[in-house]
Amino acid sequence: MTNHIATEWNENAGSHTQIAYAGLALKDLVAAELNSYFQITYNDNLQKLEEYLGNQSILTLPEIILLEVDENGACFDFVKQIKSNPLFNGIIIVLMSTNNDKSLKLKAMQLKVHDFYIYPFSMSDLRERLNFLVKFKLIKPKLVDISxxxxxxxxxxxxxxxxxxxxxxxxxxxxxxxxxxxxxxxxxxxxxxxxxxxxxxxxxxxxxxxxxxxxxxxxxxxxxxxxxxxxxxxxxxxxxxxxxxxxxxxxxxxxxxxxxxxxxxxxxxxxxxxxxxxxxxxxxxxxxxxxxxxxxxxxxxxxxxxxxxxxxxxxxxxxxxxxxxxxxxxxxxxxxxxxxxxxxxxxxxxxxxxxxxxxxxx
Structure with a gap:
């Protein structure tokens, strides 16, 4: 289990947060560490995730899309597709990779995803980050508005x-x-x-x-x-x-x-x-x-x-x-x-x- 950290005062804040997940490599780890904190729908690949999202209405869309970076980089094309669809405007996108290839991170940053994690990483940090990305978006989506x-x-x-x-x-x-x-x-x-x-x-x-x-x-x-x-x-x-x-x-x-x-x-x-x-x-x-x-x-x-x-x-x-x-x-x-x-x-x-x-x- 991941060690508890000082900022876990909000550990129940994500209990109603819906996450759409795609991937297999880190699926078991994510399930073991995050299932008790979020409502996660697991999809083995991007095609199944696309089908899942296609069946959602504007009221049932997940707050977060959590993707594993695949070998052929199809996840980046998927992110472009998501960002070009007005229905998905505002959805938080976080990528995870088991490959410490800096070019992958560069692509993610150019696409302006909300975060990019390279395994191994702290699941506590990921949980904290997801909670606050959601909370930050709900309170005020822009720093200019927050000020x-x-x-x-x-x-x-x-x-x-x-x-x-x-x-x-x-x-x-x-x-x-x-x-x-x-x-x-x-x-x-x-x-x-x-x-x-x-x-x-x-x-x-x-x-x-x-x-x-x-x-x-x-x-x-x-x-x-x-x-x-x-x-x-x-x-x-x-x-x-x-x-x-x-x-x-x-x-x-x-x-x-x-x-x-x-x-x-x-x-x-x-x-x-x-x-x-x-x-x-x-x-x-x-x-x-x-x-x-x-x-x-x-x-x-x-x-x-x-x-x-x-x-x-x-x-x-x-x-x-x-x-x-x-x-x-x-x-x-x-x-x-x-x-x-x-x-x-x-x-x-x-x-x-x-x-x-x-x-x-x-």
């Missing part, structure tokens, strides 16, 4: 906001000559915009435009999925997704970009994010939308109930150390969300200065 409700639970303290405005304003004025030099260097160094803008998720799942000096090639976002599945760059273990995606020796970074990152100069445009109120000087780093979507369980969503920030606890606690695990980062984010204060912010700000000059960046 309208969740954001009301956090209010920036007046003192913290004043500190943000005063310090960021002074820094923009004092560092403006350096920022001008960086702008010119980027323009002369490579084609493309000077400022890189991306959607990030901050306080209360609020989505905003996040600014940095461009340190990568202009096609960096398109290369991310491909690089994250290659052995020499991927930093994930087995089939579980890492919420904080970091590419080792990232080939997308330009020569100038490497210097900007090592000196943290690429972060300077975020001072304008702070002025706009999207972020604070100190808080939990805002995440890309695809990473934030992986942190919607009760254990890790706490990080979004605190302020988003330019620097934070995990940046100063173990910045640059190889033993900084993803779980440790999440715990530090949760700790800050629950315990942030004026004096803790000043302590983090003071310790950020030497952390910036450490050789290895995180």
């Amino acid at each position: 309208q409700d969740v954001d009301t639970t956090y209010r920036m303290p007046v003192g913290k906001r004043f500190m943000d405005l005063f310090i960021s304003g002074c820094m923009i004025l004092g560092l403006s000559p350096i920022m001008l030099i960086v702008v010119i260097a980027i323009k002369l160094g490579s084609k493309g915009p000077v400022i890189y803008k991306s959607k990030r998720v901050g306080t209360g799942y609020k989505v905003f435009d996040f600014y940095k000096f461009r340190s990568m090639r202009t096609d960096a976002d398109k290369l991310l999925i491909e690089l994250s599945t290659q052995n020499q760059y991927a930093n994930e273990d087995g089939g579980t997704k890492a919420a904080f995606v970091k590419i080792k020796d990232d080939p997308r970074v330009t020569k100038l970009g490497k210097f900007l990152r090592n000196s943290s100069l690429d972060e300077l445009p975020q001072l304008f994010n702070i002025l706009l109120g999207d972020m604070s000087l100190v808080g939990n780093r805002p995440l890309p939308v695809y990473e934030a979507e992986m942190l919607t369980s009760n254990e890790w969503s706490m990080r979004f109930l605190g302020p988003a920030g330019l620097t934070g606890l995990w940046q100063i606690t173990k910045r640059g150390k190889a033993d900084m695990s993803e779980r440790e980062r999440k715990k530090l984010d949760n700790f800050y969300a629950q315990n942030y204060s004026f004096w803790l912010d000043w302590k983090i700000l003071i310790r950020t200065v030497p952390a910036v000059f450490q050789k290895e960046k995180v």
